[in-house]
Amino acid sequence: MNSSSNNSVEMGGSEEDDQMNMMEDLRRGPWTVEEDFTLINYIAHHGEGRWNSLARCAGLKRTGKSCRLRWLNYLRPDVRRGNITLEEQLMILELHSRWGNRWSKIAQHLPGRTDNEIKNYWRTRVQKHAKQLKCDVNSKQFKDTMRYLWMPRLVERIQAAATTTTTTTTTGCSSSSTTTTTSTGATTNSYPLNQSNNIDNIVTSQLVMPQGHNNCGNMSSNFRNTQITPSYTPENSSNTAVSPGSDMTDCYFPANHSLNQNFIQQNNPIGNEFTDTLISPSGYFNPWMDYQSMIEQNNQWSEGGNRGDDLSENMWNAEEIWFLKQQFNM
DNA sequence: AAACTTCACAACCGCCTATGT
DNA sequence: CACATAGGCGGTTGTGAAGTT
Structure with a gap:
């Protein structure tokens, strides 16, 4: 993981990510509070799905995959945090x-x-x-x-x-x-x-x-x-x-x-x-x-x-x- | 108290399959 | 059928916290 909060992607993972990366600077690494808020806010108004377009429309300089992962693993309201019972x-x-x-x-x-x-x-x-x-x-x-x-x-x-x-x-x-x-x-x-x-x-x-x-x-x-x-x-x-x-x-x-x-x-x-x-x-x-x-x-x-x-x-x-x-x- | 180690976990990559167009 | 995209998965990495020396 890249520790810098302002790192951008030079080389992405999948081909579609690569294409996106060539088109724009993409951030990677830990999500900021602002990014989280942006994603939550966008999904609250527009729902999930089409993550790549979602990332673009929401103004997030992240890959769709990254947005999906962040949402599903961390931001989703029903995600349960804490120790495994x-x-x-x-x-x-x-x-x-x-x-x-x-x-x-x-x-x-x-x-x-x-x-x-x-x-x-x-x-x-x-x-x-x-x-x-x-x-x-x-x-x-x-x-x-x-x-x-x-x-x-x-x-x-x-x-x-x-x-x-x-x-x-x-x-x-x-x-x-x-x-x-x-x-x-x-x-x-x-x-x-x-x-x-x-x-x-x-x-x-x-x-x-x-x-x-x-x-x-x-x-x-x-x-x-x-x-x-x-x-x-x-x-x-x-x-x-x-x-x-x-x-x-x-x-x-x-x-x-x-x-x-x-x-x-x-x-x-x-x-x-x-x-x-x-x-x-x-x-x-x-x-x-x-x-x-x-x-x-x-x-x-x-x-x-x-x-x-x-x-x-x-x-x-x-x-x-x-x-x-x-x-x-x- | 500082240096070092271990641990848990978020986040990512690369590859793959499924699905939609 | 071909292609694009979404999603799933295994593996890995980086980081901060906690523990140990």
Whole structure:
């Protein structure tokens, strides 16, 4: 990016841009407040579309492409700014597992989020973790880690946050968590989230946890105690921030597979395919194999000492490894 | 406190496909 | 069918803020 606010384009990108560039000086780099205002004002009066002519008519010395990008990624009134919520993270992971790098398609399911923002999130957060795990982001190992560790973890964190909010509601906070009874008689908690955002309708309102699912059936009490990791607090897992702990840095093996699957099946955010992806229709998910690779990773991190990344600290502690052994009769 | 590093993100480029004329 | 334009996407860069040394 050119840092100068007065730089003009000598050579453009596409052919049409080149043609425009030859005809007039075009600015590039960061947009000024005046440019933003001009663009907003023009679109407010004339609407979007025909970006090259729009840029000319509005008196902006920018390419149409630049105007479009600025409008769609930044100036649009419905663009949602701020940290990616837990629900959005879950949605991104799920949709990416289904569609790959089709960012705009993914963005369609996250109202207010742009493809660029989602791409940036993926590249900076998700790929970073793949790098830390020393595996390719497209590798089966990493996809399994996301699908069976990270995503269930996010689900549980969402649930935990909601539970916390419910508690605070009863103590006088203004949160709007509600308790309802389903037709089957099961009492459920629905999540209070940013009600103005459609993503909540897609994901969160569907994330209705069976009450008491936290009992975790056959899970050992020791591990149950570790379910809410030390890094988790109501503060850092709010639905308006991506805390470091909301990433994969503190994910752990799902406490109870059947329980998680049941939950997901019952509360599928985006249809049955979501369940399918988690349950691994191909059947290639092998707990033992993954356990082995996790142990290897754990050893690598231990051997490598503390590299300063949080993965080495809280990915798998001895207690959790012990639990894995118990869980899979190892 | 200064220098350096890391991180998140806006913005861009180049290429491609889709759509309109 | 050919061409022009719009839009999508992967990859990359530059910058400021935050963190670290």
